[in-house]
Amino acid sequence: MKSDAEPNRTRRKFLGMLAASPFVASSQVLGGSLTKLRAASEVTEGKFLEWLDELQRSSEPISSPDQAFDVMDFEAAARKALPPAHFGYLATGVDDDGTVRANREAYSRLQIRSRRLVDVEALDMSVSLFGTKWETPIVLSPVSAEKAFHPEGEIAAARAAKAKGHLMMLSTVATASIEEAVAARGGHVWQQLYPTNVWEVTQAIVKRAQAAGSPAIVLTVDLQEGSNRETLFRSQTVDKRDCGMCHSSSYTGFARKKPGMNTGRFAQYAAHKPMLNGLDLSKVTGLHPLNMNWDFVKRLRDTVSVKLLIKGLVTREDAQLAVEHGVNGIIVSNHGGRAEETLRGTIESLPEVVDGVAGRVPVIVDGGVRRGTDIFKALALGATAVGIGRPHAWGLAAFGQPGVEAVLEILRREFKTIMRQAGTTSIDKINRNYVVTRS
Ligand SMILES: Cc1cc2nc3c(=O)[nH]c(=O)nc-3n(C[C@H](O)[C@H](O)[C@H](O)COP(=O)(O)O)c2cc1C
Numbered sequence: 001m002k003s004d005a006e007p008n009r010t011r012r013k014f015l016g017m018l019a020a021s022p023f024v025a026s027s028q029v030l031g032g033s034l035t036k037l038r039a040a041s042e043v044t045e046g047k048f049l050e051w052l053d054e055l056q057r058s059s060e061p062i063s064s065p066d067q068a069f070d071v072m073d074f075e076a077a078a079r080k081a082l083p084p085a086h087f088g089y090l091a092t093g094v095d096d097d098g099t100v101r102a103n104r105e106a107y108s109r110l111q112i113r114s115r116r117l118v119d120v121e122a123l124d125m126s127v128s129l130f131g132t133k134w135e136t137p138i139v140l141s142p143v144s145a146e147k148a149f150h151p152e153g154e155i156a157a158a159r160a161a162k163a164k165g166h167l168m169m170l171s172t173v174a175t176a177s178i179e180e181a182v183a184a185r186g187g188h189v190w191q192q193l194y195p196t197n198v199w200e201v202t203q204a205i206v207k208r209a210q211a212a213g214s215p216a217i218v219l220t221v222d223l224q225e226g227s228n229r230e231t232l233f234r235s236q237t238v239d240k241r242d243c244g245m246c247h248s249s250s251y252t253g254f255a256r257k258k259p260g261m262n263t264g265r266f267a268q269y270a271a272h273k274p275m276l277n278g279l280d281l282s283k284v285t286g287l288h289p290l291n292m293n294w295d296f297v298k299r300l301r302d303t304v305s306v307k308l309l310i311k312g313l314v315t316r317e318d319a320q321l322a323v324e325h326g327v328n329g330i331i332v333s334n335h336g337g338r339a340e341e342t343l344r345g346t347i348e349s350l351p352e353v354v355d356g357v358a359g360r361v362p363v364i365v366d367g368g369v370r371r372g373t374d375i376f377k378a379l380a381l382g383a384t385a386v387g388i389g390r391p392h393a394w395g396l397a398a399f400g401q402p403g404v405e406a407v408l409e410i411l412r413r414e415f416k417t418i419m420r421q422a423g424t425t426s427i428d429k430i431n432r433n434y435v436v437t438r439s
Pocket of ligand 1: 089090091103141142143144171172173192220311333334335336337338366367368369387388389390391393
């Protein structure tokens with residue numbers, strides 16, 4: 001027969017184990033209540049269950065990258081680390097943020113058809129993009145102004161990309177230059193391009209990126225001036241800090257502005273953007289020219305001597321036109337739901353773009369990728385690689401370079417797991433037979 005003391009001893013032993021966990025130890029609330037519980041003369045069942053209840057209810061953000069179970073854990077940590085307006089900038093979609101949600105929800109309508117009895121001992125996650133081999137198909141999508149999230153900004157992201165072996169895309173309006181990013185990454189940085197309305201400025205950015213060794217220019221075409229980023233605007237109203245301490249008044253004016261940007265404001269805004277430094281911006285009125293069309297793509301194609309990709313296509317027709325205009329690759333993207341409220345997830349647009357391209361150029365997709373299974377589904381539907389925007393920025397905001405590394409590591413681990421589970425030993429084996437749409 002068991003004595004009354006035995007469950008008490010077992011509970012104490014379990015609590016001792018929990019106390020050794022870095023997750024609990026680093027949590028002030030949980031760690032504190034655990035210490036109290038352990039110190040109690042008797043760990044009664046009631047006290048123990050109460051504590052477990054508290055543990056379950058706790059939504060305290062992680063306080064170090066190794067505590068994360070999945071990449072979403074970094075979102076709460078980023079929210080805690082950032083001032084409201086900066087987090088608002090990162091999180092925002094447009095209107096009701098419905099397209100941000102659609103990007104995510106569309107993945108949950110896809111189911112995976114796993115095959116069994118396949119020898120998955122040797123697994124190869126590598127992909128090739130324009131002749132360069134990558135260990136995994138996970139790339140860092142361009143995210144502007146990363147120093148608003150962490151003092152080391154894009155440099156920390158580039159170092160993480162180097163440490164983990166990933167391709168990185170640098171925003172035109174990054175807070176680091178292409179030269180700095182290439183140095184930190186050790187090559188392999190694609191330059192994203194917002195051309196502005198002045199051709200000479202477009203040319204200068206392209207030339208500079210090419211001279212810095214960027215092997216690809218990524219023209220973003222999915223964002224017009226004046227997106228209604230309501231979540232951002234609301235977050236600015238609750239942020240009581242003096243934004244003028246860090247931003248010129250034009251910056252906040254820019255963030256809140258409606259269509260059109262006057263020249264003086266643009267020049268002040270550009271002062272924080274190394275890729276625009278030193279350029280004659282006197283005629284620039286916006287990053288996204290309203291008159292950009294396929295003639296512009298043709299002109300750009302004739303100017304760019306490295307690979308040219310278009311980011312932001314979501315239809316078969318545009319995919320076909322892009323290939324006809326000599327574009328080398330397409331990124332299916334809706335700017336992470338920050339441009340327009342289409343309510344269409346990018347994974348839903350991917351199949352028609354893949355059909356339009358007909359295998360002629362690689363297709364990358366981004367928007368809502370948060371799990372290894374999302375990567376698997378995207379590849380099954382014909383993507384060559386996937387981009388992650390917010391997740392890497394959450395990791396950066398919360399913990400700098402180690403945070404970005406942890407995000408990449410988690411996605412890589414999850415992707416490996418689903419490849420094994422589904423019985424696919426290499427990327428080329430992941431095809432449309434592995435996914436079905438939930439009816
Ligand atoms: C804060 C933020 C800034 C962004 N800046 C740019 C940019 O400068 N250029 C660009 O082409 N896309 C930009 N994007 C879009 C991303 O490249 C990417 O398409 C999107 O974040 C993918 O969705 P996800 O955040 O759900 O992963 C930005 C996205 C966010 C969240």
